[in-house]
Amino acid sequence: MTEHQEATVSDEHATAQRLRRLIEMDGAGSWPPKVAHGPSWPAALRPYHDIYIEMAPVLPVYPPSVDSEANAIRIATFRSRIRNLFHDKINLSEVESLLIAAERGESSPFPLDARNGFFACIALSRHAYRWGVIPVVKVAQDEKFIDMPLELNVPWAFLQRIYGVTSHGGNVTSNYFYNFDKDDNLVYEINHGMPKMIQTAEHHFARIFPVLEKLALPIYHEMVKSMIAFDRGQREQCLESLKEISTSLRLPLKAFYDTLVNSKIDRSVWLSYCQGFQGWAAGEMKDGVYVEYDGLSGNQLPFFHFVDAFIGMPPYLSEENMQRYIPAAQRHFTASLREHSFRTKAKEMGDVEIEAEMEKIVKQMRVFREAHRARARPYLSAPAPERKVMTAGKSVLESEKIPDSNAAIEFLFKLLAGRLKQTV
Ligand code: HEM
Known part of the structure; x- marks a missing residue:
C-alpha cells in the first residue's frame, strides 16, 4: 500500500470503511455480489x-x-x-x-x-x-x-x-x-x-432479494455520506443525503410490493415448494444442550438491518442469531451504522428538519411492515399436509402451545407486530 492510500484509508469514516469492505470482500467488488x-x-x-x-x-x-x-x-x-x-x-x-x-x-x-x-x-x-x-x-x-x-x-x-x-x-x-x-x-x-407455476414462483421469490439489494446500494452510500456530513457539521449536505434516501427508498420497497403477488409467486405453491427447503430445523448438542438452527428468513436481509440501524432502531435478531446467519461483513456495517446513528443527537440538538427527514424514512418502513404482514398471511395459510407447522426462519413450530397453523400464524404475527411497534 502506498503512503497516499494509507492516508486515505485512515482518514475514511469508519462506516465508509465497513461498507467498502462489505462490497470488496463478500461482494467480490460489487453489490449485489x-x-x-x-x-x-x-x-x-x-x-x-x-x-x-x-x-x-x-x-x-x-x-x-x-x-x-x-x-x-x-x-x-x-x-x-x-x-x-x-x-x-x-x-x-x-x-x-x-x-x-x-x-x-x-x-x-x-x-x-x-x-x-x-x-x-x-x-x-x-x-x-x-x-x-x-x-x-x-x-x-x-x-x-x-x-x-x-x-x-x-x-x-x-x-x-x-x-x-x-x-x-x-x-x-x-x-x-x-x-x-x-x-x-x-x-x-x-x-x-x-410445473411452470412452481418454477416461476421459485425464481421470483429468490430474485426479490438481490434485486432489492441492487436498488438499495445508492441508499447505503447516502447513509454513509449523511453520517460523514453530520459528523463534520455540514448540515445542508446531511439533509441532502437524507432527502435522497427517502426518495430512493421507494424503489427497493416497490420491488417487494410488485413481486409478492399471486401472478408471480402463487400462494398455492410457495409454502411447500419455495419455503420449506430453505428451513433447517435440526441442530447439535453444545455443552449438553440441544441447539437448533433455523433456516432462511427475510429477517436476514441486509437492507432491513442497515436501514433499521440507521434510524436508530434496536436489532430484530438476537446477537446469537446474528452470529449464526448474518455474515460478519454485514454485521460490522450494521454495527457501525448503529454506532454512528445521529437521529437522537439531532433531536437533542433540536434539529427539526433532520428529524422530519428521518421520519419520512421511518414512515416508509412502517408502510412496508404493514404490507408485509398483510401479504404474508395468505402465503402462510396455504395447506401443506405433508409437513408439520414450520416456517423456514423459525424452524418447526408445532408443539402443545402451537398445535396448528392458525396458532402458528398468530405467534408469528406477534413478532411482526412487535417490530412494527418499534418502527417509530
Ligand atoms: C410469502 C412471503 C413471505 C412470508 C410468508 C413472510 C413471513 C414472515 C414472517 C412470519 C416473519 C416473522 C418471523 C421471522 O422473523 O422469520 C417475517 C419476518 C421478516 N420478513 Fe418476511 N415473509 C415473506 C417474504 C418476505 C420478503 C420478500 C421480504 C423482504 C424483501 C421479507 C422481509 C422480512 C423482514 C425484514 C422480517 C423481519 C421482521 C421485520 O423487520 O419486520 N419477507 N416474514
Missing part, C-alpha cells in the same frame, strides 16, 4: 457443482407425498446416491489442501466471486441432503441430528470461518445472493422439472 459458479472454480471443487446439477432433478416431487414410509425410502435413496457421487468424484484431501491454502492467502487459486458461488453450492447441497425431498416432509422434520457427509462438512467449516457464520444451514446470502448467474438465472434450482 459478483458470483461465479462451477467451471471457473479450481478443478478439485468442480465436482460439487456437477453433482448438485446431476441430483437436482431427483429432489422435487409433484404432487407432495403424505406417505411417510415412501417418503423415508425416497430420502434415504437420495442421500445414498449423493453420498456415492461424493465418494466417487471428490478427492477430499485435495479439497482440504486447496481450502487451507486459500484461507492462508497462499497463492490465489480461489477468486472471491468463485468462493461466493461455492458457498451457494455447498449451502444448497447441505439443504438438499438435510431434506432429501421437496416439499419437506414430516419424517425429515422429525430428524434433529443430521449425519452430513464429510464432503459437505469440510468445506462448510471453511466457509463458516471465511464468511463468519455459525449455523449448520444456509442463509439469505449463500442461498439467494450467491445463487444467480450473470443472466439472473438460478444456478442451484430446487424445483427442476416441476
Whole structure:
C-alpha cells in the first residue's frame, strides 16, 4: 500500500470503511455480489457443482407425498446416491489442501466471486441432503441430528470461518445472493422439472432479494455520506443525503410490493415448494444442550438491518442469531451504522428538519411492515399436509402451545407486530 492510500484509508469514516469492505470482500467488488459458479472454480471443487446439477432433478416431487414410509425410502435413496457421487468424484484431501491454502492467502487459486458461488453450492447441497425431498416432509422434520457427509462438512467449516457464520444451514446470502448467474438465472434450482407455476414462483421469490439489494446500494452510500456530513457539521449536505434516501427508498420497497403477488409467486405453491427447503430445523448438542438452527428468513436481509440501524432502531435478531446467519461483513456495517446513528443527537440538538427527514424514512418502513404482514398471511395459510407447522426462519413450530397453523400464524404475527411497534 502506498503512503497516499494509507492516508486515505485512515482518514475514511469508519462506516465508509465497513461498507467498502462489505462490497470488496463478500461482494467480490460489487453489490449485489459478483458470483461465479462451477467451471471457473479450481478443478478439485468442480465436482460439487456437477453433482448438485446431476441430483437436482431427483429432489422435487409433484404432487407432495403424505406417505411417510415412501417418503423415508425416497430420502434415504437420495442421500445414498449423493453420498456415492461424493465418494466417487471428490478427492477430499485435495479439497482440504486447496481450502487451507486459500484461507492462508497462499497463492490465489480461489477468486472471491468463485468462493461466493461455492458457498451457494455447498449451502444448497447441505439443504438438499438435510431434506432429501421437496416439499419437506414430516419424517425429515422429525430428524434433529443430521449425519452430513464429510464432503459437505469440510468445506462448510471453511466457509463458516471465511464468511463468519455459525449455523449448520444456509442463509439469505449463500442461498439467494450467491445463487444467480450473470443472466439472473438460478444456478442451484430446487424445483427442476416441476410445473411452470412452481418454477416461476421459485425464481421470483429468490430474485426479490438481490434485486432489492441492487436498488438499495445508492441508499447505503447516502447513509454513509449523511453520517460523514453530520459528523463534520455540514448540515445542508446531511439533509441532502437524507432527502435522497427517502426518495430512493421507494424503489427497493416497490420491488417487494410488485413481486409478492399471486401472478408471480402463487400462494398455492410457495409454502411447500419455495419455503420449506430453505428451513433447517435440526441442530447439535453444545455443552449438553440441544441447539437448533433455523433456516432462511427475510429477517436476514441486509437492507432491513442497515436501514433499521440507521434510524436508530434496536436489532430484530438476537446477537446469537446474528452470529449464526448474518455474515460478519454485514454485521460490522450494521454495527457501525448503529454506532454512528445521529437521529437522537439531532433531536437533542433540536434539529427539526433532520428529524422530519428521518421520519419520512421511518414512515416508509412502517408502510412496508404493514404490507408485509398483510401479504404474508395468505402465503402462510396455504395447506401443506405433508409437513408439520414450520416456517423456514423459525424452524418447526408445532408443539402443545402451537398445535396448528392458525396458532402458528398468530405467534408469528406477534413478532411482526412487535417490530412494527418499534418502527417509530
Ligand atoms: C410469502 C412471503 C413471505 C412470508 C410468508 C413472510 C413471513 C414472515 C414472517 C412470519 C416473519 C416473522 C418471523 C421471522 O422473523 O422469520 C417475517 C419476518 C421478516 N420478513 Fe418476511 N415473509 C415473506 C417474504 C418476505 C420478503 C420478500 C421480504 C423482504 C424483501 C421479507 C422481509 C422480512 C423482514 C425484514 C422480517 C423481519 C421482521 C421485520 O423487520 O419486520 N419477507 N416474514
